[in-house]
Amino acid sequence: MIDLYTWTTPNGRKVSIMLEETGLDYHVLPVDLEANEQAGAEFLAVCPNGKIPAIVDHDTGGTPLPLFESGAILLHLAEKTGRFLPGLERPSERARVVQWLMYQMSHVGPMIGQAGHFVNTAEDKIPYAIERFVGESMRIVGVLNNALADSDYLAGDYSIADMATYPWIEAAWEPFTSMSEGKAEELAALRAWMDRLAARPAVARGMAVGSGN
Ligand SMILES: N[C@@H](CCC(=O)N[C@@H](CS)C(=O)NCC(=O)O)C(=O)O
Structure with missing residues (x-):
């Protein structure tokens, strides 16, 4: 248990x-x-x-x-x-999963979290902080979208990297895509990946x- x-x-x-x-x-x-x-x-x-x-x-x-x-x-x-x-006998595949897991842990979660804090929670709406964290979050999300252009999942097969990333993207999707026109279309590969995971x-x-x- x-x-x-x-x-x-x-x-x-x-x-x-x-x-x-x-x-x-x-x-x-x-x-x-x-x-x-x-x-x-x-x-x-x-x-x-x-x-x-x-x-x-x-x-x-x-x-x-x-x-x-x-x-x-x-x-x-x-x-x-x-x-x-992947197990230790498949070191390259394993390293790719760990890479995207670390990317989630060090970039996706912390930056989207800070963006949410400065946009929604903070009483003082500080333009520099909002620009900094929303801008960086958008960049990070763009990197994910590019990675998914030719691949159904972040690191080959469905893995813990996808599980780590999905809840953050699911939470950020609506606020981020409503910020600028054409954003949802620009992030089409990410949207398709989200739908793939949501169907599980x-x-x-x-x-x-x-x-x-
Ligand atoms: N790096 C940690 C971050 C954990 C984290 O920030 N958890 C949030 C909820 S998503 C929390 O417990 N916040 C409560 C607080 O900050 O007091 C992890 O990935 O487990």
């Missing part, structure tokens, strides 16, 4: 999608970010960084493993199940996890 600490946000959804895809036995423990439960002692004991997602894997054959950082969790679950990440039943189930259930 795996305990999944999560909420209805993109980083949490990456892990619930992977859990649904692999069929691993898991139990959801909602961490209500609006009630600031991520700062409570119970959650901090599992995730000292105070951010979802986190898991406790009880099926290690030994001491249970608490783990935070969505990318690390996805790698762990992929290695545990031997799915959605496990993705739909994973996206629905965490809302206080």
Whole structure:
């Protein structure tokens, strides 16, 4: 059994999608970010960084493993199940998946997250910050679109890199494409990839996890 600490946000959804895809036995423990439960002692004991997602894997054959950082969790679950990440005997294919996973972790999530903060959350609408983070997010999304021009998935076969990226693009699609005319057409390859993922039943189930259930 795996305990999944999560909420209805993109980083949490990456892990619930992977859990649904692999069929691993898991139990959801909602961490209500609006009630600031991520700062409570119970959650901090599992995730000292105070951010979802986190898991406790009880099926290690030994001491249970608490783990935070969505990318690390996805790698762990992929290695545990031997799915959605090529094995060490296929080093080049594996490296490509890890590359796009790192791209999500270091660019897609942080930049779109900051863009959302400065556009929506911040009381003070700072033009420099909005321009900086929205501009960089658009550039990053463009890189994804180019990568998908000749490929159904980010790194060859469907992988944890796609699972990590999808919830962020799904959340950003509407606001980003409504910012400028022609944006949706420009990002046609990305849209087709989104539709491909949305059609997967496990993705739909994973996206629905965490809302206080
Ligand atoms: N790099 C972390 C980021 C986690 C993260 O930012 N989680 C957000 C929700 S998507 C969170 O818990 N925010 C609550 C807070 O900042 O207090 C990961 O990928 O797991």
